[in-house]
Amino acid sequence: MIAETARAKLNLALHVRARRADGYHDLETLFAFVDHGDTVNVAISETPEFSVSGPFAGALADEGDNLVTRAERAFCETFGISAGHRLHLEKHLPVASGIGGGSADAAATLRALARLHEFDLKDPRLFAIADSLGADVPACLFSVTAIGKGRGERLQPIAGAPGTPVLLVNPGVAVSTAAIFARWSGDDGGALPSGPLLDVAATSRNDLYPPARDIAPEIGGVIDWLESQPGAGLVRMSGSGATCFALFESAAACAAACKAAPPHWWGVATALV
Ligand SMILES: C[C@](O)(CO)[C@H](O)COP(=O)(O)OP(=O)(O)OC[C@H]1O[C@@H](n2ccc(N)nc2=O)[C@H](O)[C@@H]1O
Numbered sequence: 537m538i539a540e541t542a543r544a545k546l547n548l549a550l551h552v553r554a555r556r557a558d559g560y561h562d563l564e565t566l567f568a569f570v571d572h573g574d575t576v577n578v579a580i581s582e583t584p585e586f587s588v589s590g591p592f593a594g595a596l597a598d599e600g601d602n603l604v605t606r607a608e609r610a611f612c613e614t615f616g617i618s619a620g621h622r623l624h625l626e627k628h629l630p631v632a633s634g635i636g637g638g639s640a641d642a643a644a645t646l647r648a649l650a651r652l653h654e655f656d657l658k659d660p661r662l663f664a665i666a667d668s669l670g671a672d673v674p675a676c677l678f679s680v681t682a683i684g685k686g687r688g689e690r691l692q693p694i695a696g697a698p699g700t701p702v703l704l705v706n707p708g709v710a711v712s713t714a715a716i717f718a719r720w721s722g723d724d725g726g727a728l729p730s731g732p733l734l735d736v737a738a739t740s741r742n743d744l745y746p747p748a749r750d751i752a753p754e755i756g757g758v759i760d761w762l763e764s765q766p767g768a769g770l771v772r773m774s775g776s777g778a779t780c781f782a783l784f785e786s787a788a789a790c791a792a793a794c795k796a797a798p799p800h801w802w803g804v805a806t807a808l809v
């Protein structure tokens with residue numbers, strides 16, 4: 537059996553540039569990944585099956601076509617694999633929450649299957665499958681700190697800030713990525729500034745925050761709460777929300793804030809990788 541971690545993705549910055557004819561939007565984003573995520577297990581099996589466990593398994597109960605099984609089908613078609621697989625997903629990340637849980641699961645499935653069948657992780661066919669499964673899946677395939685352009689698939693790795701303590705908080709509202717983009721102002725957010733990761737993050741924005749807060753005002757409350765926490769530095773919403781994050785100067789301050797979070801919020805104190 538092969539196990540792969542599906543790390544949560546953060547958009548440390550997200551500038552929306554233009555709406556495209558294909559319905560997507562061109563972005564400039566800073567992708568970073570954290571030391572927390574789902575787990576995907578894959579093994580060859582004569583009786584193919586897919587199962588889910590973990591705290592957010594219930595949110596996927598009605599999901600007919602999970603991103604894990606979609607990734608597996610695409611992999612087998614592309615690489616001509618006739619064997620069946622037993623797939624298991626441990627779901628720790630809230631669903632539809634701006635931290636790319638489904639995208640990370642799809643990417644982890646592709647990495648696990650490539651290892652199982654001994655294909656190179658740099659095989660361009662793997663990237664093409666990732667690109668076909670969603671805008672965040674190519675970034676999740678590599679799960680390294682990177683600038684993303686286009687709809688997020690044109691990736692340029694950059695030096696990260698590993699070990700930086702980060703608190704993730706979600707108020708328990710699921711928001712649709714398509715609905716948030718549909719409410720974007722239409723004003724070009726401009727290019728990201730250049731420089732070291734945390735300097736770029738500090739001098740940029742998430743352009744999806746205003747439309748997300750209009751749809752789910754709870755997100756504004758989460759940002760205000762994070763900004764009031766002792767030791768919090770950069771505070772921002774990730775992706776299309778509703779998860780927001782704060783970077784902290786120390787792991788102790790990060791853990792203390794996590795403990796102080798309202799009990800009905802989901803929160804995890806972790807670190808950038
Ligand atoms: C907002 C981000 O999370 C930033 O990393 C991603 O761009 C969203 O990535 P994702 O969830 O993988 O998105 P997809 O599942 O590919 O797209 C969902 C829907 O969001 C809108 N969408 C998504 C990405 C993008 N660059 N422009 C868009 O307009 C489209 O209406 C699309 O149909």
Ligand SMILES: Nc1ncnc2c1ncn2[C@@H]1O[C@H](COP(=O)(O)OP(=O)(O)OP(=O)(O)O)[C@@H](O)[C@H]1O
Pocket residue numbers: 596599601602603604625630631632633634635636637638639640641672713774775776777
């Ligand atoms: N394994 C999966 N985990 C989560 N969502 C899944 C999965 N499979 C399918 N989905 C569907 O994909 C949708 C998007 O889920 P996901 O958790 O990736 O959103 P997100 O965190 O907002 O991602 P992003 O930051 O990429 O916009 C969900 O609403 C759900 O219907």
